[in-house]
Amino acid sequence: MLRAGCRAALPRRPPGSAALSGVGGERGAEAGEGGLKRTPLDALHRSRGGRMVPFAGWSLPLHYGQGHLQSHLHTRRCCSLFDVSHMPQTRVYGRDRVRFVESLVVGDIAELKPGQGTLTLLTNERGGIVDDLIVTNALEDHLYVVSNAGCADKDLAILRGRAAELRATGGDVHLEVSDNALLALQGPSTARVLQAGLSDDLAKLSFMNSIATTVFGVPDCRVTRCGYTGEDGVEISVPAGRAVELAERLLGVPEVWPAGLAARDSLRLEAGLCLYGNDIDETTTPVEAGLLWTLGKRRRVAMDFPGAAIIMAQVKEKPKRKRVGLTSVGPPIRPHTAILGPEGTPVGTVTSGCPSPSLGKNIAMGYVEAAHSRAGTALTVEVRKKQHPALVTKMPFVPTQYYMAK
Numbered sequence: 274m275l276r277a278g279c280r281a282a283l284p285r286r287p288p289g290s291a292a293l294s295g296v297g298g299e300r301g302a303e304a305g306e307g308g309l310k311r312t313p314l315d316a317l318h319r320s321r322g323g324r325m326v327p328f329a330g331w332s333l334p335l336h337y338g339q340g341h342l343q344s345h346l347h348t349r350r351c352c353s354l355f356d357v358s359h360m361p362q363t364r365v366y367g368r369d370r371v372r373f374v375e376s377l378v379v380g381d382i383a384e385l386k387p388g389q390g391t392l393t394l395l396t397n398e399r400g401g402i403v404d405d406l407i408v409t410n411a412l413e414d415h416l417y418v419v420s421n422a423g424c425a426d427k428d429l430a431i432l433r434g435r436a437a438e439l440r441a442t443g444g445d446v447h448l449e450v451s452d453n454a455l456l457a458l459q460g461p462s463t464a465r466v467l468q469a470g471l472s473d474d475l476a477k478l479s480f481m482n483s484i485a486t487t488v489f490g491v492p493d494c495r496v497t498r499c500g501y502t503g504e505d506g507v508e509i510s511v512p513a514g515r516a517v518e519l520a521e522r523l524l525g526v527p528e529v530w531p532a533g534l535a536a537r538d539s540l541r542l543e544a545g546l547c548l549y550g551n552d553i554d555e556t557t558t559p560v561e562a563g564l565l566w567t568l569g570k571r572r573r574v575a576m577d578f579p580g581a582a583i584i585m586a587q588v589k590e591k592p593k594r595k596r597v598g599l600t601s602v603g604p605p606i607r608p609h610t611a612i613l614g615p616e617g618t619p620v621g622t623v624t625s626g627c628p629s630p631s632l633g634k635n636i637a638m639g640y641v642e643a644a645h646s647r648a649g650t651a652l653t654v655e656v657r658k659k660q661h662p663a664l665v666t667k668m669p670f671v672p673t674q675y676y677m678a679k
Contacts, residue, residue: 381569503544545668
């Protein structure tokens with residue numbers, strides 16, 4: 274951990290909150306101390322000195338012996354392996370699978386090419402964000418959905434309820450919750466490290482595209498070129514029984530370090546990416562959150578997603594508040610820090626913040642009144658009852674390095 278500011282950006286969720294595929298015993302997650310679920314890599318984390326902490330009902334590594342700062346910088350320079358097996362993976366089958374998913378989210382799922390995925394938002398009738406998901410049009414006649422562990426129970430209830438409604442009217446859709454582990458290999462060395470274990474050519478796999486393949490001799494894996502760090506990287510869905518084997522093979526490469534929640538959080542913040550429960554939730558809309566780009570053009574016209582009337586009214590009339598990036602001097606900015614305008618009156622609140630290991634200064638994101646949201650606007654933040662200068666800054670704070678095939 275670099276500073277307390279980074280830890281403060283991690284969500285405070287009840288230890289008992291379950292992952293989507295862990296509800297009702299549908300996913301074979303071993304229960305550990307304190308009722309926390311354990312990923313298939315739990316023993317590996319502990320053997321390598323991982324400091325285990327509760328996160329969304331799971332026991333996960335916060336950092337390893339090299340510490341948060343070095344882990345963060347190593348990911349930017351080489352590559353790191355993250356265990357993200359707490360994130361639910363769901364397959365949606367049936368001839369009406371696209372119609373089913375589009376009845377819940379704002380994205381244009383029908384336009385996805387085979388193997389292509391997209392970030393999309395599950396919304397409610399008030400226009401709030403219930404969860405953010407990655408939906409991929411898998412080549413095997415299903416949609417592959419990755420969601421947030423902290424939203425597992427409510428997501429599952431919504432998915433099951435809507436599927437039952439559709440089937441009651443003659444629709445064809447069914448859900449399959451995966452037992453697979455999920456590994457994220459992130460950093461500029463990712464392609465070179467992973468290519469040694471693939472017959473597929475990674476140079477042909479663009480950002481947000483996916484293939485089903487064998488990885489270092491482990492069959493039935495799904496490799497998706499995506500991640501949460503802003504760097505080039507992949508997420509590998511791997512059968513749980515062979516997850517340790519694959520992780521050890523990757524960690525056997527000297528430049529691949531294990532990384533935990535602390536580095537994952539500071540990396541995503543530098544990349545300007547939202548953390549559900551901190552930066553977006555059911556009280557924020559896609560327009561307020563600066564995620565208007567997730568709304569498919571066809572969907573905007575049809576207005577056939579939950580909360581469409583409210584969201585599209587904000588598009589036309591402009592929201593009263595906006596998510597912005599901030600840089601500051603002085604002590605680290607933490608979530609819930611007050612943002613003050615030129616007159617010293619509150620104009621917003623910080624939702625995530627920490628010292629940036631890459632930039633050597635404090636970074637944060639939060640919501641401010643629209644009148645104060647323009648990049649370059651001078652504001653102040655109140656930390657420990659003292660005011661410190663802050664500047665509205667464009668995001669990402671660190672340029673992203675997503676790979677686009679030529």
